[in-house]
Amino acid sequence: MTARRLTPIPVSTDHPRPERPRERAVADAAPTKAEAEAAVRTLIRWAGDDPDREGLSGTPDRVARAYREFFAGYASDPVEILARTFEEIEGYDEMVVLRAIRFDSHCEHHMVPITGRAHVAYLPQRRVVGISKLARVVEAYARRLQIQEKMTAQIANAINDVLDPLGTAVVLEGTHQCMTSRGVHKTGVIMVTSRMLGAFRDDPSTRREFLSMIGNPVSREGTVGP
Numbered sequence: 001m002t003a004r005r006l007t008p009i010p011v012s013t014d015h016p017r018p019e020r021p022r023e024r025a026v027a028d029a030a031p032t033k034a035e036a037e038a039a040v041r042t043l044i045r046w047a048g049d050d051p052d053r054e055g056l057s058g059t060p061d062r063v064a065r066a067y068r069e070f071f072a073g074y075a076s077d078p079v080e081i082l083a084r085t086f087e088e089i090e091g092y093d094e095m096v097v098l099r100a101i102r103f104d105s106h107c108e109h110h111m112v113p114i115t116g117r118a119h120v121a122y123l124p125q126r127r128v129v130g131i132s133k134l135a136r137v138v139e140a141y142a143r144r145l146q147i148q149e150k151m152t153a154q155i156a157n158a159i160n161d162v163l164d165p166l167g168t169a170v171v172l173e174g175t176h177q178c179m180t181s182r183g184v185h186k187t188g189v190i191m192v193t194s195r196m197l198g199a200f201r202d203d204p205s206t207r208r209e210f211l212s213m214i215g216n217p218v219s220r221e222g223t224v225g226p
């Protein structure tokens with residue numbers, strides 16, 4: 001695909017938009033960095049340590065800055081990311097699959113990492129999008145406080161709503177640190193979630209083709225399906 005013969009088209013503004021983060025609305029009330037650092041000092045004391053000892057003196061600042069990165073997704077708009085699409089697909093009607101997109105997220109119940117891989121596919125109808133955009137949509141939703149089920153649905157819905165394809169499929173394989181390093185302490189557990197829309201939901205052979213292209217998490221977990 002060469003950029004030369006492709007015509008970007010903007011998505012019409014009256015297109016239904018995927019769920020927007022409610023957090024946007026409270027962004028005005030964002031705390032100052034000093035307040036965030038004070039909160040980190042409190043958590044260090046809660047953990048049982050002394051925020052004033054030498055090794056921890058720069059920690060509140062580093063944690064506050066790291067949070068900017070961990071939760072950068074609140075500042076990105078998946079609709080905007082997907083808005084530039086290419087219309088001349090020259091009859092291409094096979095699925096587009098991007099597999100094993102590494103993601104780093106945080107569970108909204110314990111604020112500890114969820115890491116894993118996302119597999120994203122859609123069946124173009126009239127337009128395609130640059131593949132890096134699919135990875136950026138995963139990133140936009142991963143870098144928020146999340147639960148894996150919600151994140152799976154958000155990614156699929158955004159792609160489905162904006163690209164209006166014949167179908168969209170998303171499978172996430174995640175390792176939850178809140179399970180491996182606390183609570184039940186189960187290591188090596190991979191949670192698999194999926195959302196299949198359109199042809200991926202209705203046509204078993206399309207779904208099978210996708211699942212085999214991503215290495216069949218179904219055969220390992222037995223849980224992937226609509």
Ligand SMILES: [Zn+2]
Binds near residue numbers: 109112176179
């Ligand atoms: Zn958790």
